[in-house]
Amino acid sequence: MGLDVSPEEILITNGSQQCLDLIGKILIYPGDRIAIERPGYLGAIQVFSLYEPVFVPIELQSGGPDPAAFEMAIAGDTAKLFYGIPNSQNPSGITYSEKRRKTCADILAGTRTIVVEDDAYGELRFSDRSYPPFKKYLPDQTLLIGSFSKIVAPGMRLGWICTPQLIMDQLVVAKQASDLHSNILSERIASRYLADTNIDAHIRKIRGVYREQRDSMIAAMQNDMPEGVTWTKPEGGMFVWVTLPAGCSSMEVFTEALKKQVAVLPGIPFYVDDGGTDTLRLNFSSSDTERIVEGIQRLDRVIRSLAA
Ligand SMILES: Cc1ncc(COP(=O)(O)O)c(C=O)c1O
Known part of the structure; x- marks a missing residue:
């Protein structure tokens, strides 16, 4: 540093x-x-x-x-x-x-x-x-x-x-x-x-794995997400932040996605004022690329059904 x-x-x-x-x-x-x-x-x-x-x-x-x-x-x-x-x-x-x-x-x-x-x-x-x-x-x-x-x-x-x-x-x-x-x-x-270990080499390895998982998530979103959904492309870390189309509730997406075995975090608890009702946090560090792609496809169907 x-x-x-x-x-x-x-x-x-x-x-x-x-x-x-x-x-x-x-x-x-x-x-x-x-x-x-x-x-x-x-x-x-x-x-x-x-x-x-x-x-x-x-x-x-x-x-x-x-x-x-x-x-x-x-x-x-x-x-x-x-x-x-x-x-x-x-x-x-x-x-x-x-x-x-x-x-x-x-x-x-x-x-x-x-x-x-x-x-x-x-x-x-x-x-x-x-x-x-x-x-x-x-x-x-x-x-x-x-x-x-x-x-x-x-x-x-x-x-x-x-x-x-x-x-x-x-x-x-x-x-x-x-x-x-x-x-x-x-x-x-x-x-x-x-x-005993080379921590720098270990960090390089996990960076490579997470980068690949981030890329899979972003690519899957580009393929699948409906019009009006936007997201960040993080330079690191574990999360993508999604903004839903107007009128689509993050709490409803959370509840419906869970029924499809997809866990997302609604944005609301990340705000100290009223906010987050149309935002979601997605995690890409804890699933492999196959599960990420499947998860995004399921999430896409949930958002489409609620935004309709
Ligand atoms: C930004 C940030 N700070 C602090 C923490 C706390 O982490 P820990 O107590 O495991 O070091 C977290 C955990 O997710 C975090 O995201």
């Missing part, structure tokens, strides 16, 4: 989800304004909600957060946090362009807004092109979060946070209060795994 970081700046956590909870514990007070992508990561919305903030949704465009909305959310130094996923965002699959990262970082510079940069999918990009993290632009203002879940195994529950010292001290106390420490057996297994 091109960052100059010492081991003291890294805390190993119980999955990266725990980072979000600990951030909530130490930083979020009722009524604090939190700027978040629209749509935003459901797990962050859930965990931050426990600390009763006011969410300020920022529309996500194909190149990243809408700059005007971003400026408005951050202006006047009123946002306590900005939470974002610049690489292959969950749920949209969108990756912020380098220009948009710079624009957002320029807006944030000089404010007291803390950037929570969630890089859960950073390693899963499908091309060699990578962009600087916010941590590079705003090292003292950014808490960078990562996970072993997407590249090794989610069940090990290992994540990490890279943070300036002041916040680290508070995080360590909050983590002790939460769980005393992370699972040492998992840490030792991961440590041995990283020592």
Whole structure:
């Protein structure tokens, strides 16, 4: 990532989800304004909600957060946090362009807004092109979060946070209060795994597999989806984000698709305001290409029957 970081700046956590909870514990007070992508990561919305903030949704465009909305959310130094996923965002699959990262970082510079940069999918990009993290632009203002879940195994529950010292001290106390420490057996297994295997080669392999599965999903959608359905073409990660034709309800698609043994996620829980009634998240990492093509064909029939 091109960052100059010492081991003291890294805390190993119980999955990266725990980072979000600990951030909530130490930083979020009722009524604090939190700027978040629209749509935003459901797990962050859930965990931050426990600390009763006011969410300020920022529309996500194909190149990243809408700059005007971003400026408005951050202006006047009123946002306590900005939470974002610049690489292959969950749920949209969108990756912020380098220009948009710079624009957002320029807006944030000089404010007291803390950037929570969630890089859960950073390693899963499908091309060699990578962009600087916010941590590079705003090292003292950014808490960078990562996970072993997407590249090794989610069940090990290992994540990490890279943070300036002041916040680290508070995080360590909050983590002790939460769980005393992370699972040492998992840490030792991961440590041995990283020592004994070529993790870069492993990541290249899963990138290749996921890229192929993404291509199959996109190709199947191009062949099958009815007029009026649109979707993102993610540069990495695990998800394609679908917008349905006007009047077609994502909840109905969800219910009907399930009857055909196809699981999709309706967009509604990814919105902190009213939204998502016409959007769906599709996952391409957990099925092989044959099942993806079959799944898209079944989904196509469901959408056609409901849009008719
Ligand atoms: C964007 C994002 N952040 C964090 C997490 C939490 O992952 P974990 O706790 O397994 O590291 C997820 C899981 O799906 C995610 O999509």
